[in-house]
Amino acid sequence: MTPIILLDTLLAIILLVLAVVALHSENLRQSIFVFIVFGLVTALVWARLGAPDVALAEAAIGSGIAGALLLAALRDRQPGCEHIEPRPSWQVLTVTYLVIGVGLTASWAFLDAQASRSGPAIGEMVQAELAHSGVSNPVTAVLLNFRAYDTLLELAVLFAALIGVMALGPERSAPQAAGPLVSHFVAWLTPLLILAAGYLLWVGAHAPGGAFQAGALLAAGGIIVRLSGKSGIFPKGAWLRVLAASGYGVFLFVGLAVMAGDNAFLQYPSDWAGSLILLIEIFATLSIAASLLLVYLGGYPNAWMEDKESQHA
Amino acid sequence: MIDLLSIFLIAGGLFFYCAGTVGLLRLPDTLSRLHAVTKADNLGLGLLALGIALQIGDPLSAVKVLLIWLLVLAASAAGGQLIAQHVVEQKEETK
Amino acid sequence: MHDFLVIASLILGLNLLLSLVAMLRKTNTSDRVLGVQLLGTNGVGLLLLMSLLQDQSGLIDAALVLALLAAVVVIAFTRREQEQVND
Numbered sequence: 001m002t003p004i005i006l007l008d009t010l011l012a013i014i015l016l017v018l019a020v021v022a023l024h025s026e027n028l029r030q031s032i033f034v035f036i037v038f039g040l041v042t043a044l045v046w047a048r049l050g051a052p053d054v055a056l057a058e059a060a061i062g063s064g065i066a067g068a069l070l071l072a073a074l075r076d077r078q079p080g081c082e083h084i085e086p087r088p089s090w091q092v093l094t095v096t097y098l099v100i101g102v103g104l105t106a107s108w109a110f111l112d113a114q115a116s117r118s119g120p121a122i123g124e125m126v127q128a129e130l131a132h133s134g135v136s137n138p139v140t141a142v143l144l145n146f147r148a149y150d151t152l153l154e155l156a157v158l159f160a161a162l163i164g165v166m167a168l169g170p171e172r173s174a175p176q177a178a179g180p181l182v183s184h185f186v187a188w189l190t191p192l193l194i195l196a197a198g199y200l201l202w203v204g205a206h207a208p209g210g211a212f213q214a215g216a217l218l219a220a221g222g223i224i225v226r227l228s229g230k231s232g233i234f235p236k237g238a239w240l241r242v243l244a245a246s247g248y249g250v251f252l253f254v255g256l257a258v259m260a261g262d263n264a265f266l267q268y269p270s271d272w273a274g275s276l277i278l279l280i281e282i283f284a285t286l287s288i289a290a291s292l293l294l295v296y297l298g299g300y301p302n303a304w305m306e307d308k309e310s311q312h313a
Numbered sequence: 314m315i316d317l318l319s320i321f322l323i324a325g326g327l328f329f330y331c332a333g334t335v336g337l338l339r340l341p342d343t344l345s346r347l348h349a350v351t352k353a354d355n356l357g358l359g360l361l362a363l364g365i366a367l368q369i370g371d372p373l374s375a376v377k378v379l380l381i382w383l384l385v386l387a388a389s390a391a392g393g394q395l396i397a398q399h400v401v402e403q404k405e406e407t408k
Numbered sequence: 409m410h411d412f413l414v415i416a417s418l419i420l421g422l423n424l425l426l427s428l429v430a431m432l433r434k435t436n437t438s439d440r441v442l443g444v445q446l447l448g449t450n451g452v453g454l455l456l457l458m459s460l461l462q463d464q465s466g467l468i469d470a471a472l473v474l475a476l477l478a479a480v481v482v483i484a485f486t487r488r489e490q491e492q493v494n495d
Contacts (some may be wrong), residue, residue: 010425014428021432034432047458052469056466060473063477182486185391189479193476200469208464323412326453337443343436347442353450354449358453361456365459377469377472388475388478391479396442396445396482
């Protein structure tokens, strides 16, 4: 047994403890904090499992963006509503967790038995076809070429969720302009976030990275700009809507356009694959950033309604 | 030789990390805990990053590690000020 | 060297656990934000060590993203607090 397994066991135990505390804490603010830390430790677990792309995504989206969203949602509640109903008795909890634990162990044992008699491993198949995919990072190849349809539908789901949030009503009230401390902090942090987003987008073709992580970083930049009270710099008018739809739109368009050359839907021609993937990823990044930012705003920006009113007037 | 230097630097970094955690556990006041935590951020990560950067073969990645340290340095400085400001505001309110 | 790195990761892992315990005890928001910051830096350190141990330079990028987002979360926490104070 290699000694590193001690670290893995430690991380696993921390994860379980965090999950129980996050779910059963009586103070919502503590639950949110624990949830953010849970995302962080999950990112470490992904790193230990040798999945840097997922670790990147977990740190960016699962920990950072989700944390910011939850905090914003908490603020919307009435003050003092942070305490929630008392938790179920410890007997109920223990039985529930035992059942879940036994169930999971049984499923794992069953699936493990299944896996040991299957055919060629997926990893080998991906590596064999990697040269034709247009990128050299196998994760990006799977996400944007071999299983592009899945990613297309993921963007569609994100878009649908965005429409759901937009239908809820107007955005949350904007924070007031912040003092010099926050303003200057945001002033140098946002360009770094944008730079890192661009870097992750570009490097995703041959190293861990990609559109989702880059989009989340951009969204984080937008979130802190909003928190500093300077939302005036966001794209005006219909731009945010256009950007939010462009991810799915461009992906769909490319998928249909390649059919002109006697290919199936989303079957990129080999020599164009790299450029097409980059094109799709650029718009996916912008779209994910716009969508996450709009979701953080919590509703449609008031500026949109004013535009409509001035049109009807 | 470089390995030995790395080991020293990483061990030093770990010491400051642990010091930060102990400070968080044992110090009485939020502001003093802030002091301890920023030590872990600055020195802990700094020595650790330096030790790790020496071990990395690719010079660009090594520079990236040091840049990460600079980022955490700046962010913890600004963040520390924010937290301290918030603590002082809260104290003035409860008076 | 490899063994030393493993021990170093273990120490940081234990440090992570300790910081967590320290955080769960506190009830003050400011202390929790401190905890996020310390845990974030712990995570960055662990990711850097792992990138050496597993020879995966992508984890250095993961450390960068974690550092950036820890800063974002600190801003989100304290700014929300200021908002509630000003209401």
